[in-house]
Amino acid sequence: MIDQLRGLYADGREMIDAEIGFQKARMSAAGRQIRTIALLGVVGLILISCALIALVVGTMIALIPILGAWGAMGATVAGSLVLAALCFWLAAGRVGKVSALFAADPEAETTATAAEGHA
Structure with missing residues (x-):
């Protein structure tokens, strides 16, 4: 009986060690994939x-013949600033929706969800 219990313990220990080894290998493979994903994302x-x-x-080069050098630069900078302002304005609207989702008031969450459905 004692030999059987020792054998059962040894088998259980061997199975646990194998499972730990498998999980370590799986985590290592996942880590390599995450590192590759991050690198590809940065390059992108x-x-x-x-x-x-x-x-x-x-x-700017395309606008120089039409507006001159200073006009092309001004138009390009103004266009870029307008697009940046639009992006920030849209992002600020999303911040309000996210904060409403985490509000303690359930009605605010319902309103945010309904507003998201219409947006």
Whole structure:
């Protein structure tokens, strides 16, 4: 009986060690994937930034014959600022919706959900 209990303990211990090893390997693989995802995301953001810079420069070059150098620069800067203001305004509206979702008042949450359905 004691030998059977020792065997059962050894088998259980072996199974636990194997499970721990499996989980470690799985976490290591997940860590590599997360690192790759983060790297690809950063490279993607850098490329998007480069594309936007190229768009602004290209717009300025295209407007120089029409507006002159200073006019093209002013129009490009003004357009960029208007787009940035629009993005910030839309983001500020979303902040209000998120804060309403976490409000203690259930009616505020219902109102935010209903407003999101209409937006």
